[in-house]
Structures are given as C-alpha cells and as structure tokens.
Amino acid sequence: MAERPPYEIARETLKQLSTRRLAPTPENYLAIYDEIAGVRSATPFPEAQLSHILRLIPGQTPAQKRLLGQFEKAIANKDWSGLQSVLVGYANLGLSPAAASPVELPPTAPAATLPEDLAELLARLIDNTLPALGEDDQRVHGMAAQLTTFLREPTPLISTLMLMLGNFTYRLSFATEDQAAIRTSLLELLHMVFENIAVLSADDRWLQGQAEALMTASTPPLTLRRLDDVQLRLKDVIFKQTEAKARSMEAQEQMKDLLATFIERLAQITASSTTYQGTMERCADLIGKASSLQEIAPVLEEAMSATRSMALDTKLTHTELLDLRERTEAKRAEVAKLQQELDRASAQARHDPLTGSLNRKGLDEAMEREIARSRRMGAPLCFALLDIDNFKLINDRLGHSVGDAALVHLAQVTREVMRPQDLLARYGGEEFVLLLPDTTVDAGVAAMTRLQRELTTRFFLQGSEKILITFSAGVAQLHDSETSFDAIKRADQSMYLAKRSGKNRVMAA
Known part of the structure; x- marks a missing residue:
C-alpha cells in the first residue's frame, strides 16, 4: 500500500477532530495524525515546562548560578544531554570531589518519564493532602498546584519531578508541623475551658455530664469513632437534661406557691387571734362595768359568738395546713426524684450504668454507623455474642452483688484486651455483644x-x-445484604452451639 501524501493525512486529521468532537489542541492533532499515518512522532521538547521549573530552582551560590545558566542554555538549544548534565551537577553540589566527579552519560540516552497511572496517583495524593493544611501557607498551595499540573501533563520527566517534589516536601514539612502545633494548642485550650466549666459548675450537677463528655472528647488521641460517640452522647444528655431541668424548675415554682400559701394562712391565724384577743378584753371590760344581768347578757353573747368563730377558723386553718403539708411533702419528693433523673441523664445516656459499656440504644447507633462504614469502604465487619458460663451459679452461691462485680470484671478485661476500635455493649443480663470492624470471621x-x-x-x-x-x-461476619439483627441472630445460634459443645468455646457462624 502506497504511503499517503502528508496533505491528505492532515485533511483527514482535521475531519477526525471534528467527528470526535475533540479540542483542536496540538496534542490532539498530533495523536490523530500519528494514528492515521501509522507512525509515532517524536515527543516535543517541553520548553515551557522546563522554563517554569527553571524559575523554581535556587540560584544563590556561584555554582548554582553557573548551573542555572547552563540549564537555560540547554532549554534554548533543546539539548537533552545538556539538561541531564546540569541536573547531575546540581545533585552533586556539596558532595566530596570524588563523589562529584563528572558522570559520562550516553548523549543518546532517552530521558526517563513517569508512568501515567503513577503520575495521576501522586497528583491525587497531593490534592488530598492539601485540605488538612489550612489556608495559612499560600506558598505550599502554590507549589502543590504547580506540581499537580506538571504531573498531569503528558510524559512528565522523573528528573524534573524529583526536583519539584523535593522542594514541595521540604516546604510541606513546615506546614504539617504548624498544623500539628495548632491542633495540640487548640486541644489544650479546649481542655482548659472544659475543666473550668466543670469547676464552676460544681454546685450545678446537671452540668457535670456535659463537662465530662467534652473533656473526654478533647483528650488525645482523637478518632472519628470516638468523636461520633461523644457527639451523640452529648446530644442525648443535653436533651434529657433540658427536659428534666424544666420539670424540676416547674416543681420548685409549685413548692414556692405552696410555701407562700402556708405563710398567708399563718398570717390569717395571727390576725384572727389578735381580733379575738381584743374582743375578749373589751368584753371583760364591759362585764366589769355592768351593774345588772341585763347589761351582762349581750356581752356574754358577743364573747360566745367570737369564741365559736375563732374555733371554726382554727379548725379550717388546721385542715388547710395539713393539706399544705401533704402537698409540700409530695412536691419535695418529686423534686428529689427529678434531681435523681437529672443525675442519671448526665452520667448515662448510651452506656450501661453497671459495666460502663454501651447499652442497647448505644449499640443500635454503633451498629448503624459501623455497618454504613463497612459497606462504604468494602471492609469486613464481625459481630461476636458472648454469654458468661454458669452465671446463675455465681449469683445463687455468692449473691447478686458478686454477680454484678463479675460483669464489671469481664467488661474491664475486655476493654483492656481488645483493640480501641472494638466496641463492647451489654446485650442483656450476662450477654455482651462485641463489634469488630475490619475483621473477618476467622x-x-x-x-x-x-x-x-x-x-x-x-x-x-x-x-x-x-x-x-x-x-x-x-462470631458472625456481616453479609452484603444482611441486617444487624440477622447477623446477631446467627452469632447467637453459634453461641448456643458452643454452650452445648462444652462451654468456654468460640464458634463461627
């Protein structure tokens, strides 16, 4: 087959650019031209990229300035051999004369380039690193942008990449040190604030739950699981405390009203007694001045009427006071109960009050979070259901208080032995569930x-x-379409199989 004339290939190249809806860039044109011609054109000399690199390389010492001059001349002449010699010379700066001896390189040796997949992975790594550095150091962001742009260019040279990457990592080390210092200082500051809140709220027990949870959250090392757990616990605590606080305040206001009524009744008794005493004194004075029975009779009638009225008032007041006392005692008991509820809400929101492990509510939330994470990342997740052997015998022989202490002992040993990311929950009685992220059934x-x-x-x-x-x-590993209930059910069946097989065993579901 005769070779096609260049003008036909060029015309066909333009037609293919339009048909494929590609931008008419030099790179796209060259790629399609080579495809039609069946040849591979020589890689164009990256003059613009090398000139950009030239501006980034330090040139302070006489030796550096000399090499930069040679670098600029090699770019102008499109001389790969000259570029290689300059880079080797720059790498040998500061080495011993023996180590810095010229290295003879074949003038026709091709320049090493980075594989496209590896270049893209490096660019993604840099892009994902930058958000953690903040916006304070604009220079490191600028160097990162230049580096990722260079990595996404066709056939990036390894030698150029090493120079740019060296400068970037050197600058990056300072930025990461700054961010670590900022994070440490911020945590110390938050911890001081939370400790001060706990001290100031010593008389307000309803604040203790929040202060303790916040101090836990600000204690290194931090993990997303730990922060999520504390955030959920704190939200629940705040909700319960707000509700209980409102009810407690309402009960206290009602007690104030009862006390006000009590004081009012006492004042009425005092007033009635004063009036009755005045009436008796006046009647006694009239009797002393009377000279006949006719004058004494109306005075006695008035004294008897006042006495009956006083007796009736006293009886009614006594009944009212008894009622007030009963209502006051009831309100006092209600306030005490509300305070106990408030204390429990502060201390335990999603945790079992005896063992300190998660309760059923905390377990449900942890399972939902870990299952979502497992399926998002494609990581295995295991559920382990354990039941203490012969627990009823411990309770019957030594008492329930010893049984409770045994549960606490088991929970404490489990937390010390298992990994920090493994979550322990009390499932009921002497049964516990362990969530084991990133864990296969074996x-x-x-x-x-x-x-x-x-x-x-x-x-x-x-x-x-x-x-x-x-x-x-x-132990059961979560299947792709399985719910937490199904996985725990399978683990429960295996646990009973372990019981029937002699106890003190572990069976896989």
Missing part, C-alpha cells in the same frame, strides 16, 4: 479466643476466693 474467632485466654489468667477475686470466669461465644 480473625474474629481468634480475637475472642485470645480474650478467653486472658480471662483465665486474670482471676476474679471475691474476698480470698479466686473465681474463674469463662464465656461461650458465637
């Missing part, structure tokens, strides 16, 4: 077996008696 069984071994080395002490606590457990 790894989950191994983790629960390790917990069993630790429990055998950490005896639960009751006085001088050592009590060995064991458990049976089932």
